[in-house]
Amino acid sequence: MTPTNRILRRSLLGATVLLLLFASIPSLRSAFRFAVQAAPRPDDQPLRTALASVETAFRRGDPAALRPVLSRLVKIHVSADDLGLGDAYYGPDQLTVLLEALFSDRATQSFTTTSPSAGTRQGGPTTVPARWVFRDRLAVESEVHLAFGCAPEGPRFVVREIREMK
Numbered sequence: 001m002t003p004t005n006r007i008l009r010r011s012l013l014g015a016t017v018l019l020l021l022f023a024s025i026p027s028l029r030s031a032f033r034f035a036v037q038a039a040p041r042p043d044d045q046p047l048r049t050a051l052a053s054v055e056t057a058f059r060r061g062d063p064a065a066l067r068p069v070l071s072r073l074v075k076i077h078v079s080a081d082d083l084g085l086g087d088a089y090y091g092p093d094q095l096t097v098l099l100e101a102l103f104s105d106r107a108t109q110s111f112t113t114t115s116p117s118a119g120t121r122q123g124g125p126t127t128v129p130a131r132w133v134f135r136d137r138l139a140v141e142s143e144v145h146l147a148f149g150c151a152p153e154g155p156r157f158v159v160r161e162i163r164e165m166k
Helices: 003-024 026-037 045-060 092-104 118-122
Strands: 076-080 085-090 106-113 126-136 141-153 156-165
Touching: 045 106, 045 126, 045 141, 045 156, 076 092, 076 141, 085 092, 092 106
Parallel strands: 076 156
Antiparallel strands: 076 085, 106 126, 126 141, 141 156
């Protein structure tokens, strides 16, 4: 028998013994089952940080607060016809300038986000609905429902889409 065959045979024998030992001890089985069930969800702190920046930007009318969470890798898709932002793709600087103009004509009354879609459980892209109530220059109160498409970019979440929900 070659040395390689001996090593393989011993490894197989050792694995078999461990498997039989594990199967015969109920407390080990239950401990393993508990460890698998109690696995923590992926950390959603990066998403919460991004959403806090979105909320701050809209509540204060300050696009600079949104700038750090805009995607640097891809252009941001914006589609909000009622706000005067047609269906187009913008870089972070372009979108910041557009939001400055948008916020200069409107005073936020309230801005609230609701729970994100289920995609966050896997740490993947998610859509976060929001409700923005504002007054324009004529003091007319308006309400717009927006959806923010967020996705992970490295260790953080970024906004990749802003669209109006009708």
